[in-house]
Amino acid sequence: MRPPLLKRLLLAVLLPAFFITSAMAKPPSHRYTRLTVEDGLLSNYVKAICQDREGFMWIGTQGGLQRYDGRQFEYIPLTGISTLPQGEITHISEIRPGVLLILSNTSAFTYNYATRQTRLLELEGVTATGFRVTRVLHDREKNIWLCTAHHGAYLLREQEGKFIPFYSLYSNTRHLKIMQIEQAPGKDRYWLGTNQGIGMLDLGEKTVYTPDHNPRNIPLLKIPALRKTVTQLFADSRQGLFICTWPSGQEFPDYFRYDESNGQLFTGYGNLGGIDFMMRDRSGHTWSAGNKLLRFSADGRSTREFPRDPNSKYGLDYTDLFTIAEDNMGNLWLGTSHGIYIFNYARQQFHSIEFKPEKGPQPPPPVEITDLWQHPGGDIWVTSWGQGLLIYDSTLTHLKKHIHGTDYHYNMLWCIQPLPDGRVLIGGQHARVLEVNGTTWQSRQRYVDGIDNRTIRRMTLAPGGDVWIGASHGVVARWNVSSNKLRKFTDSTYASGKYTWGDVMDIYAGPRQDIWVGTATHGLLRMDTAGHVRQRYSWFDPLYKLPANNVRALHPLPGGKMLVAGGGIALLDIRSGTMTAVLTEKNGLPMSHITNVLPINNREVFFTTNFSAGKVNLETGSITHFGRNDGIADESFQLPSAIRLHDGRIAFGSARRVFAFHPDSLPPPQRPPDIQIQHFKSGDDTYDRSNPLLRMDTPRILLSHQRAGFTVGFMSPAYLEQDNLTYHYQLEGIDEDWVNAGKRQYASYTNLPPGEYTFRLYCLNGEGLGSQKITTMYIVIQKPIWQKGWFYGVVALLLTGIVYGVHRLRINHILATEKVRSRIARDLHDDMGSTLTSINIMSSMAGKSADRGDMVKTRDFISKIGESTTRMMESMDDIVWSINPLNDSTPRVIARMREFTTSVLEARGIGFSFTIDDKIYNRKLQLENRHDFFMIYKETITNIAKYAQCTFADIRIQLRKGQLVLRVQDNGVGFNVNEAGDGDGLMNMQRRAYRMNGQFSIQSQLGKGTVVTLMFPTT
Secondary structure, eight states: OHHHHHHHHHHHHHHHHHHHHHTSOOOOOOOOEEEOGGGTOSOSOEEEEEEOTTSOEEEEETTEEEEEOSSOEEEEOOOSOTTOOSSOEEEEEEEETTEEEEEESSOEEEEETTTTEEEEEEETTOOTTOOOEEEEEEOTTSOEEEEETTTEEEEEETTTTEEEEHHHHSGGGTTOOEEEEEEOSSSSEEEEEETTEEEEEETTTTEEEBTTBOTTOOGGGGOGGGOSOEEEEEEOTTSEEEEEEOOTTOSSOEEEEEETTTOOEEOOOOOOOOEEEEEEOTTSOEEEEESSEEEEOTTSSOEEEOOOOTTSTTSOOOSOEEEEEEOTTSOEEEEETTEEEEEOTTTOOOEEEEOOOSSSOSSOOOOOEEEEEEOTTSOEEEEEBSSOEEEEOTTSOOEEEEEOOSSGGGTBEEEEEEOTTSEEEEEEGGGEEEEEETTTOOEEEEEOTTSTTOOEEEEEEOTTSOEEEEEGGGOEEEEETTTTEEEEEOOTTGGGTOOTTOOEEEEEEOTTSEEEEEESSSOEEEEETTSOEEEEEBSSOSSSBOSOSOOOEEEEETTTEEEEESSSEEEEETTTTEEEEEEOGGGTOOSSOEEEEEESSSSEEEEEESSOEEEEETTTOOEEEEOGGGTOOSOOOOSOOOEEOTTSOEEEEOSSEEEEEOGGGSOOOOOOOOOEEEEEEETTEEEETTSHHHHSSSOEEEEOGGGOOEEEEEEOOOTTOGGGOEEEEEETTTOSSOEEEETOOEEEEOSOOSEEEEEEEEEEOTTSOBOSSOEEEEEEEOOOGGGSHHHHHHHHHHHHHHHHHHHHHHHHHHHHHHHHHHHHHHHHHHHHHHHHHHHHHHHHHHHHHHHHTOHHHHHHHHHHHHHHHHHHHHHHHHHHHHHOGGGOBHHHHHHHHHHHHHHHHGGGTOEEEEEEOGGGGGOBOOHHHHHHHHHHHHHHHHHIIIIIOOSEEEEEEEEETTEEEEEEEEOSOOOOGGGSOOOHHHHHHHHHHHHTTOEEEEEEOTTSOEEEEEEEEOO
16 A cells, blocks of 8 residues: 555655646747848858948858848859859958958958959968868957868968968977967967867967977966867957867867966866857857857856757757857847848847646647736736736746636636735636635635626726726726625716727726726726716817827826826826827837836836837937847737836736846947948939948049939948837938938938038937937039039120121121122113113114104114113012012022013923922022022023024922022024123123022033023022
């Protein structure tokens, strides 16, 4: 009987311990931001990470070299040298401003990211099989040491473009294979990790000491346990030297820490796995990468492992961990076989406590937290919707009690209200109340009759001892717990089923007999103890205005004030009944419901929304958002459940777990990095960071007036802080004040007038701290040519020249007209003078013949007088027609020529054709040319009628190469041109053609007709 009894006793003792152990909260976990090929990486195998002095991240992968600006990855082709690898990059570091040292498994080279030039570095003794880098050290004297697994150590001589082998500097080290080097405290001393143990280089003495050559009796070199192959050396911030020995054939490495201040060797690490890389963060702590991610304690004697968590969306998962880099904001970048993981250890002060039941499915189900309360004894009570009541210890690490009954109504709990006598009321679903003894945890199930089976969402204890209940569907009740008497209050539409108030989300009994009721749809109500609504605060009321009508949480403050949370955060002065401060999304709050408000200090308030958390400074309005970088990711905070614990921590619940943090543990705010201009675009021209213009401390860009607009892209390289940054910019001369761009990372301007502009940028974080300096660039929009000073002088000269030219043209025109008039007058005088003289003579002769009675001669003279008169009239008509301005157009000239031809040739029975090129009508003839042209044509037609004896004439007027061509051909008897002599008619036509700068020709043969051609220029 004894063994079964003993077995039962052991089970009775061990099972509760087992259940309590299984119900322990998980250790604080961290949230990581992950970047993979889906985000733009060339490969998920990331072996090298470095931040340059401008803030950009350089990534070395199996796919090559990339630069990351926080938004996208840029592939950097390593061109210009045929032997450069396009594959795996194993190391990146900045050796001087703008120049990166890049190592691959086959070569070494420098890359100037300002000029994008690559330079291959020679490694003496390295064959085509390549090498494996084991350490790159940038010492305090700015020397760069390279250690390899099989080729020993090298010292960089950048000006010579090569790495010098260590053994060429110290001849007694040729037999050593140096795989690690670390600078020791003091000057000119370096520790060496070799295949024969620890060595020391003294640069001042130019001597290398080894365990076999130790005339100075250096203590570290005399330790037998360290006379093995050393694969890792790293100096911590407390004069400690971390040493890893791993000789071939040994299954696991050995780890040591040598304290140079006292000569002690620590050997108590145990199995840390393989370590391939070590670094020291800005706080002085050492980190290692290899089989595990480890953080060493301040004294270097213990480690904390950051475990893989492949099942978590924001957990750490890798097969190989290659490298660790810290950026300018203290974020750690992990290069792994699964991409890049980024987190900030110092900032992740929000620790989550996940519910882990004693029994049930694994992984455990999520638990929606509805309320939190800390017992005076320190235990933390947590109500949940579906998992009942959870009682944790004060550290939130052990689940001490889980009250979870068979009646599901008492497992769907909403609120906690302690009573003065030590009992604790837990409000639940459908008017259920769980009454729990605060000391023994004994519970009693109760039902609150009289509230229509409504869910008890919130409770508050009034000064008189009554408990006020806020329930679903707008039910408010005053309940005397001892007598179980209850009085219900509702809105006027409750009986009809409309529920104007909606659900009661929170309720608070004030010290002045006021009951404050926060409703889901009807704003904030101030009731008296008789249930009468004395004042309503709503979004519609201009005097008692709320950010929104959906009040989710109330929190009283010292001094008679109260925080009201809903569509924003309002600060209510209870005594005066007025709102003293209101913050909404216009002030930077998230555009969602505020579900929790809890003061951190006299100025700052912690808050949660449906899907985020943060803090706000009520005095300055600055807002800090807490997210993945702080330890919160993809959480939903639907109910008011935030409390201040006795130790100063703030605990609050989400739809899946409890969070806790201490406001004082949050790292002090730091200024965001200065803004970098990412790109500048104007029209089709785009400048990126590789352009020298944008790399200047103060860029200056010239734009033509035709491109009087531009877009500037910018970013502060605070990679995990973008959610907390607001960008501000100003274009002096255009913007009267700074423009708040919010999260937007660009600015655009169009249609700017010419001038010189100064574009300025800065950013603010959630704490209200701005970037160290204002980023400035100058943009010059050049004036168009017609707005420049010299242009006005040229225009003035041109105008003067034009005026003078117009004046000269007018004078010349007047002179030309006068010349034409003079010639016409002269011709008219000569022609009419001779004609009138002839008429006068013939009239006298006719008179004398008449006196003699010779009527035949008299009639002959009279006939000649008539002919002369007709010619004179025709000549006068031609002159008057040619000088008439109405006849300036070419069509009028052609019409007169056609009219004259018809009247002359048809009278003599001569047929003709008249062909005109249509382009002729668009040409313009000057006055004198018009007259001469017509007179030559008239003379030609007249000669055909008089002398040609033809039956047909072909008349063509054409345009050839800007020349007007008149061609008249008849089929008459013709004549011998050489025997024609120099008659007045031919002479006149030649003279007129000459005045027109034209060419005149006559072609004729006896019996074959005549061709007259005139060619002269027109406009």
